[in-house]
């Protein structure tokens with residue numbers, strides 16, 4: 433899935449194993465698997481452009497350093513109960529649950545990101561869904577007007 437000038441790491445994602453497709457109009461593009469991965473298995477090695485700003489499809493390597501991979505990992509979807517975890521030091525993706533053909537790859541964006549390009553409401557449906565997704569080091573900001581609007585008139589936030 434990566435251009436040939438990235439090299440030929442055998443762990444790079446292969447076209448026969450994954451496909452980037454539009455999941456639906458709400459979440460947009462996702463990466464769907466065409467083969468199974470067992471829990472604990474390495475799903476793929478990542479590559480991309482190293483950038484210093486946060487973009488919609490970038491993943492944080494460390495503060496100020498981000499991987500911009502528009503071929504594969506940039507399209508991982510978010511779930512509060514993910515099926516993959518990313519090790520941004522080794523650039524490896526591991527399955528944390530069994531993954532079946534037809535499953536989308538789901539990471540927890542707060543696993544890698546201190547600050548998100550954009551916070552968003554989550555409807556992943558998992559029991560521990562956080563409802564509103566932020567980076568691991570940022571406050572709930574954009575949802576505050578909604579929270580305020582939902583408060584009964586006799587309650588105020590000081």
Ligand SMILES: [Zn+2]
Pocket residue numbers: 511512513554555556557558560561562563
């Ligand atoms: Zn969720």
